[in-house]
Amino acid sequence: MSNYLSQTELRGLSRVGDIVVPGGYGLPSFSQTGCVSHIDELMAATPPADVKDFKLLMKVFSISPVFFIRGILNLVDKDSRFPEPVAGLLRLLSIGIKGVVFSLYYSNKTREFYQGPSVHEAMGYQVHCEPVSCEKEELKGSAGQ
Amino acid sequence: MADIYDFVIIGSGPSGAVLAYNLCKAGARCLMLEAGKEFTSKTFPSNELNANTSLMWNGGMDTTTDASLLFLRGKTLGGGSIINQCLLDRFDDNAFDDWRDRTGVDFFSTEAMTRYYDEVESKLSLHTMEKSDWNRNAELYVEGFEKCGMGWAPLRRGQSNCGEGNDCIVCLGGCPRESKQSTLVTYIKMARELGLEVETEFNVSQIVHGSNLVSVFGEQRGNTRQVYGRRCIVAGGSLGTTQMLLKSGFKDKLPALGDNFTCHPQFMNIALFDEIVDSHKGAFQSVKSQDPRFREQGFKLENVFAGPIAISMLKPGFGLDHQTFMQKYRNMACIEVAVRDATTGKIDIDKTGRLKIKKKMADADWQRANAGLQVVEEIFTTVGAREIMKSPIKIGLHLMGGCTLGKEGKSSVVNEAFQVHDHPNLFIADSSIFPSAPGINPSLSIMALAQKASEHILAECGVKLEKAKKQQQSVVEVQV
Numbered sequence: 001m002s003n004y005l006s007q008t009e010l011r012g013l014s015r016v017g018d019i020v021v022p023g024g025y026g027l028p029s030f031s032q033t034g035c036v037s038h039i040d041e042l043m044a045a046t047p048p049a050d051v052k053d054f055k056l057l058m059k060v061f062s063i064s065p066v067f068f069i070r071g072i073l074n075l076v077d078k079d080s081r082f083p084e085p086v087a088g089l090l091r092l093l094s095i096g097i098k099g100v101v102f103s104l105y106y107s108n109k110t111r112e113f114y115q116g117p118s119v120h121e122a123m124g125y126q127v128h129c130e131p132v133s134c135e136k137e138e139l140k141g142s143a144g145q
Numbered sequence: 146m147a148d149i150y151d152f153v154i155i156g157s158g159p160s161g162a163v164l165a166y167n168l169c170k171a172g173a174r175c176l177m178l179e180a181g182k183e184f185t186s187k188t189f190p191s192n193e194l195n196a197n198t199s200l201m202w203n204g205g206m207d208t209t210t211d212a213s214l215l216f217l218r219g220k221t222l223g224g225g226s227i228i229n230q231c232l233l234d235r236f237d238d239n240a241f242d243d244w245r246d247r248t249g250v251d252f253f254s255t256e257a258m259t260r261y262y263d264e265v266e267s268k269l270s271l272h273t274m275e276k277s278d279w280n281r282n283a284e285l286y287v288e289g290f291e292k293c294g295m296g297w298a299p300l301r302r303g304q305s306n307c308g309e310g311n312d313c314i315v316c317l318g319g320c321p322r323e324s325k326q327s328t329l330v331t332y333i334k335m336a337r338e339l340g341l342e343v344e345t346e347f348n349v350s351q352i353v354h355g356s357n358l359v360s361v362f363g364e365q366r367g368n369t370r371q372v373y374g375r376r377c378i379v380a381g382g383s384l385g386t387t388q389m390l391l392k393s394g395f396k397d398k399l400p401a402l403g404d405n406f407t408c409h410p411q412f413m414n415i416a417l418f419d420e421i422v423d424s425h426k427g428a429f430q431s432v433k434s435q436d437p438r439f440r441e442q443g444f445k446l447e448n449v450f451a452g453p454i455a456i457s458m459l460k461p462g463f464g465l466d467h468q469t470f471m472q473k474y475r476n477m478a479c480i481e482v483a484v485r486d487a488t489t490g491k492i493d494i495d496k497t498g499r500l501k502i503k504k505k506m507a508d509a510d511w512q513r514a515n516a517g518l519q520v521v522e523e524i525f526t527t528v529g530a531r532e533i534m535k536s537p538i539k540i541g542l543h544l545m546g547g548c549t550l551g552k553e554g555k556s557s558v559v560n561e562a563f564q565v566h567d568h569p570n571l572f573i574a575d576s577s578i579f580p581s582a583p584g585i586n587p588s589l590s591i592m593a594l595a596q597k598a599s600e601h602i603l604a605e606c607g608v609k610l611e612k613a614k615k616q617q618q619s620v621v622e623v624q625v
Binding site for chain 2: 020021023025041042045077084085091094095099104105106108122125129130
């Protein structure tokens, strides 16, 4: 399933993902969408040293009690209350954890055969940009009618 | 015998592309190297995640060493011009006067730069946004500005045909209509017609400067590569260019290399309204602040928005509270404070060659940011926002400096002829040469400076750009 993360690390990511994005109010949870199956798309663009650190963190999260993970997540947003370099470390953790979870979840990607509500649909996010070539084809089509 | 080009150009953004076009037009044989992949209007990723990972360095997650600033920089053929909004403004007297004061370089003036701006603008399709382009976010922006008695103006954007009913936020991941005037559809396209050769996914590891030849070493799709040019132009932007020179060991001879790094730190502020705003629809950026009081105080206000991933990153917290916020995506309006930073940082590398960027926001920068944030709060309150979220996340856009232009070798890297001090075959004309943060979107000015640099570089080869244009034939002859 992943060339970068082991089964244990993927479990850690799903656990932290469900705490960050638990689902509700019409939105699915992180693990319901199966967006974790797209983790390699993110890891491929990440520097190898950062991938190594992320793997270690996910390994820790895979066996940590929920209150510990919640505690870390609460802490990373309170960087301004700490002196440097602790504050910097908390900011890096925030980007590393929430950056990955939010990127996967709000990308609207899901596992194959997922049939639940789409994240973008539930948010009402829809964008459209018609390539010029399609417009030309449409014009051609209507001209022939 | 190895193939030797007249010019090897590293980087394909606003600087590299303009130089490539002018040098090819003068008859030079040029090779452009780009670290990223080449996409076309048909192959640009449509998903925000894939756009981040395919078009940006480190998936759009570059930070300072203390993660206090996030940087977005392009890694694809066309560089930053693929992922930016193509807002093309000229620098004003305020910006150029500051540069002239700092460097003593006379051509830093609106008057001296006029003909270079004119030349570049003549090659681009420019559109000044009209009222019919506004979406609701822009309407709220203007309403707020007018009620508060603040100055605003329409934005000028590089675009040719955005059509009807399209959502331009899509083109932050590459324009599917070839409307946005990125270098891919303008200068690179023109340069290729004149013979420019392009190599993508080429990661430069070292530049070796010789008296007659510059050797460029790198890796391309798992293979080591070497290419040679009689001259080399480094155009990888502030971070890229500086990193390449640091990795190549130039610091010993260029003590100012890596110094004077600046950017425009951006603070995005989201206001929630009872009505549907749909800030992501239509031309998602069409007006700007134009108030001399803001310029004086060192900030400007951007009418802007972002995709779901970027917006989710702005809001602190997690869990249901965060999801509830995201569910109001369609009710969000946004105004961004862009600070003209006063405090310089430093670009360095670690033992592995990875960037180490040290950049703090000092008291003066915070005063500018807070002045802007207060104004945003006033505007949003005036137009009836129910709730205002000031994001703690700071995004550093418009990365500048690291190879500053100046007269003295001790305090600068590049001379007035855009030549690296004591390295006659090496040139730089990208944003890394900026002496300070101008407080204005830099893209057009990078192109204008590259236009000027083209003249200097060709003059080095004994060619005048105007003459070369008239002759339309191979005129660059450089003896090895």
